[in-house]
Amino acid sequence: MPPHRSIPFTSLLFKCKTIQQLKQTHAQLLTRGLNHPPPSLRPTISFSALNSSGDINYALLLLFQSSTPPQIFLYNTLIRGLARACRPDSLSTSLLVFYRMIELNVVPNNFTFTFMFQGCANGGDFDLGRQLHGMAVKNSFAFDVFVRNSVIQYYSVFGKVRDARRVFDENEDLDIVSWNSMINGYLKNGEILEGLELFDKMPKRNDVSWNSVLGALVKFGSLDDACRVFEEMPHRSIVSWVLMISGYAQNGRPKEALALFREMQLLDLEPNSAVLVSVLSACSQLGALDHGNWVYSYIQKKCMKIDSILCAALVDMYAKCGSIDLAMQVFHSSRQKDVSAYTCAISGLAMNGRSIEAFQLFEQMKGEGISPDSISYTAVLCACSHMGWVEKGFHYFHSLFDEHGIRPELDHYACMVDLLGRAGLLKEAETFIDSMAMKPDNVIWGTLLGACRVHGNAEMGQRVGNMLIESDQNHDGRYILLSNIYAESRKGEDAEEVRNIMRKKRIKRVPGYSLIEVDGVVHEFLAGDRSHEKTEEIYLVWEEISKKIKNYGYNAETRAITFDIEDEEKENVIGYHSEKLALAFGLICTKPGSVIRIVKNIRICNDCHSAMKLVSKLFNRKISVRDRKRYHHFEEGRCSCLDYW
């Protein structure tokens, strides 16, 4: 068969849009006896190796089975595809390709080396990279600026900034990417000053240079410094916006994240999925369902692809805004779900009082061949804790290592201590802490202290509380817990003593607050807050509510009163806990029949819990309160937590 007969097929191959089409067309070509004519290899290998919907194994097969020795371009394409793919065997496979080409006397060129270094950087093999570097130098490929830049990048990834700097210094012929790679090497490895010094010396800067600095400030410096750079930089690319918005979202400043996003919209800039992921994270933190809904409809309107990260963010947002049904709807309709998306759904279910489904989903995930990671385990252990399922908790705790070889981390231990402590097994919890394979941190002891308070164990509480205060003198929560434990076990003097120490050390109490979103605006309330513009009305309404529910058995509890309030104010303040004010505001401002959604930064107290239950019944409203750990969905006088929390 004359070779030119393959030409029409080759152009057909170039037009293929999917791997299936490509394989079919290629198969037709093969059945006509045109066994891998060289021109057909290029489109097939390029597509299979580089396209995100390609099939790199198919490309490998074609390359290794070719009857004629493939051109260097094809080898390079495969190595490039492998470097990009980030599979666990990527690097060993590209090394195989590398040896194969040498074996067939195809001499590697500067492109080969660029892709190999990229592979080493992504695949985590330092030694191989160093050998290749020697080889590249010996064969004069290190003169190519691309090769050199990928070497700098490779050394930087492994924290070998000095080696990177040597390559950088040895060469006259540097371009802006060399500078960026070198600066980024410093910044990523925490050598901020060196990085900034080099940045100052740069002959010319581009967006990437500025964004590297911006990213380092967000991560290692202060957000406010980053903000200043953001204001001053000559041009903001989408990456700059991503960095700032995610910086705010991840550092407990979700309101500022949303404000910056609004600024972006006013400038008519199109958000990408990275921006939306951060915006969704901010919505999750604020419980801002209206905003979150807007983001979801925006994604649908723009037909944006929902990848596993966006899926996880959406599921997390809906779950943390209390709309677990919507969360699961998004989850099930998404095609791309990775372990994180599953984990978000699992912890979302658990948080919303649907632990049985959480366990089912965990098993389903394993059934689909996705292995749980350490965070998935934190989620199931939390689910056990919410239900008080001690035995199940131990089962999962043991399977952590037995089934998945994951060594328990502090988070897992903390979940177990919470599970035991909440269930009233305080002794067992303490024994469990003693059996830990690592040194327990203050979070673990703090969890036990919290349990001591819930179950009124003053002896253990005193011991643990004093130890905690000793080791971390500035944590307000520990003083408060200990003082309350004393107060509740009628040791008023000891409680007073703790209060005095706290005053003397000038330890500021982090105030408890509640958020409620009405018509896209997030309102914030503190306990006894009188700053809201509708204060008069809010307090009036709460008085009415209070009177009404008292007729149905509500008795303002005084046990849970915080200590830094003067005695005569006690009843007043517990009557005006932030969630009660938010509830009154919600009753004033939302439509009858709609759900009132409140987000708290600390745990809900007994008093508010019983008040909420009664209001849900007497006012016939569904109320959702998210506290620091979980959701309480109140309906018709009952709570989804079944009064266990």
Added chain:
DNA sequence: AAGTCTCAAG
């Protein structure tokens, strides 16, 4: 014929 640097979740 092709490449090197900045970017997101639990």
